[in-house]
Amino acid sequence: MDKFLKSRLFVTLVYVLLGLIILFMMQQIHPILSTAYGFLKAVLAPFVIALIISYVLNPIVRMLNERKVPRTAAVLLIYAVFITSVTVIVMNLTPIFVKQVGELNEHMPELTMRAQGLFDGLNDNRMLPESVRSGINNALMKLENTLSAFISNFVDGIGSTINMLMVAFIVPFLAFYILKDYQVIEKTVLATVPRAHRTNTIKLVIDIDTALGNYIRGQFLVCVLVGLLAYVGYWLIGMPYALLLASIVAIFNIIPYLGPFFGAAPAIIMASTVSFKMVLMVVFVNLVVQILEGNVISPQVVGRTLHMHPLLIIFALLVGGELAGIIGLILAVPCFAVLKVIIHHIFLYYVHRRPTA
DSSP states (O other): OHHHHTSHHHHHHHHHHHHHHHHHHHHHTHHHHHHHHHHHHHHHHHHHHHHHHHHHHHHHHHHHHHTTOOHHHHHHHHHHHHHHHHHHHHHHHHHHHHHHHHHHHHHHHHHHHHHHHHHHHHHHOTTSOHHHHHHHHHHHHHHHHHHHHHHHHHHHTHHHHHHHHHHHHHHHHHHHHHHHTHHHHHHHHHHTSOGGGHHHHHHHHHHHHHHHHHHHHHHHHHHHHHHHHHHHHHHHHTOTTHHHHHHHHHHHTTSTTTHHHHHHHHHHHHHHTTOHHHHHHHHHHHHHHHHHIIIIIHHHHTOSOSOOOHHHHHHHHHHHHHHHHHHHHHHHHHHHHHHHHHHHHHHHHHHHHSOOO
8 A cells, every 4th residue: 555655647637636726716716706807807908918019129238238229229120120110111012902802792692692693592492402401501690690799799899999999009108118218127026936947047038039030030931922922922813802811811820720721711711702713712812822822931930949840739729818808829839838948947956956866
């Protein structure tokens, strides 16, 4: 009996039991946790976004600072370049977006009639089983109800929209102060760590920076390149609203694995109102873009710095999506990468502390 109590199996069973007890307790206090999570998300969201922006821009600020440019001046210079670039891009792209959205609004009745005709043709096709036609009708009814609920929620959520605008207004100021005092913040946080653990803490921070730095900064560049390739492909096949749909592909490409499907869906739906041939060409364009992204662009730009198995990434996406929706899907992989680095350091710390026989 003593041998069993000291065995690794018994220790594992104890940890599993403790984990189940913790999950049960968390389930019991779920309403309290939900309220606390909602409050913390509302309060901390601007700071988290500002920290991410600061982390992305800090290497540029540090490079300018090393060239004798004061940090405040370097941050203001980056802001000026960013605002100027965005202004130029918006001034050049806004007319195209407005034109395409106007054309889409103008042709929406025609596109709706085409789509309705396509579904009516499928519904009247006696070669299809009754269950399939019934499924199509149910899917259309669910889509209509979903759109109605979305519009209703959007109208009811005007207060949330105003709050989001306030957050968007506050974030640049938070990012400015974080970037300006980045080194002071680092020293202050490091000073709270006991002296005996500072060396390990610095190694931990360096490893986290190595795991995330190339990923976050490279992911933005990958999205831009993917959007550009999608736009060229849509333009070559004559897809309507190429810029608008390619922008959606670029934005959703931030989400690993699932993003390409979400990004391609609007283009495929739009192509279905044109012709079946256009649907095939859109699918082909997105397939080529994703092959290039997965085999050429991402390995070269982002690299394989995360060293995470695809199964772990999919698990991270499921957890992130369940906890925070789209934002959770975007942040799931980098958060799990940080967690992986922390667990690895904890494991090494206790292995080194274990006395040798």
